[in-house]
Amino acid sequence: MKIKILLLLGGIYLSSPIMAQGLQIQDKPLPCIEKTFSVVVHIPKDTLGDIYIREDQVQDAIDTMNVYFAPICARFELCEFNVIENFQYSIPANTNEWEQMKVKYQQNNRINVFIVLSIPWVPFDCGYTDLGGLEFPQRDALMLKLICLTDLPKSLSHEMGHYFGLLDTYGTENTPPELVDGSNCETAGDLICDTPADPFVPGDTLSPKYLHADIPCRFVFEGEDPAGQYYTPDVGNMMTLYPDTCRCGFTQQQFHKMVDIYRTSMGSW
Ligand SMILES: [Zn+2]
Helix, strand or coil: CHHHHHHHHHHHHHHHHHHHHHHHHHCCCCCCCCEEEEEEEEEECCCCCCCCCCHHHHHHHHHHHHHHHHHHCEEEEEEEEEEECCHHHHCCCCHHHHHHHHHHHCCCCCEEEEEECCCCCCCCCCECCCCCHHHCCCCCCEEEEHHHHHHCCCHHHHHHHHHCCCCCCCCCCCCCCCCCCCCCCCCCCCCCCCCCCCCCCCCCCCCCCCECCCCCCCECCCCECCCCCECCCCCCECCCCCCCCCCCECCHHHHHHHHHHHHHCHHHC
């Protein structure tokens, strides 16, 4: 009897480290890249020749970004506030003009951020950023609308997520819709498995279709996925288009993807 109890206890003792290990895999510490990126911000003057943003407003957005990227020890430092005389670029007319801006003003060994008044071909998102641009810093850049930088303080962090290779949580036109049960998460939606399926359609009005009219950040969407399950997206994810005030960070897998992109791009930095 005693032996049996001991064996039983031994079994419990032996099994607990295995369980703990299983949990540790999910919550394994994030890699630390220990990298400070130099950021150059380009601001075209407006049609009146005025500069529509101050350096301290840009610094605030960068300070916010440093909080959200701290878990992987990535930091951003504003190294230059570059004013562009050509007012045409304050509202680039099309992607050709965006390409021209980068060819003319892009600086090497820095993350290039252009702050513009409007991006006519991007009605819904706050910016137009080269996806995974971190791998090609001499060619790729971020573009952010002024109103987002000033009024939605986490929008620069969202765009930086794109620059580090992350998709919006609802995916793109090129990715199939993600199912709520996550069974196709590697090939659908945002291609990340620890971000729940997000049914948001860019251009839709958020409230009351998706969000409760009176309770901030409360998801109420009643639609079902193709398998008949209700959505429970994380409205607090940095890569959603839910209100900026709801956004509170990236997931583990999003961080891992960003670190992977950084590691493949290290020759460029
Ligand atoms: Zn986005």
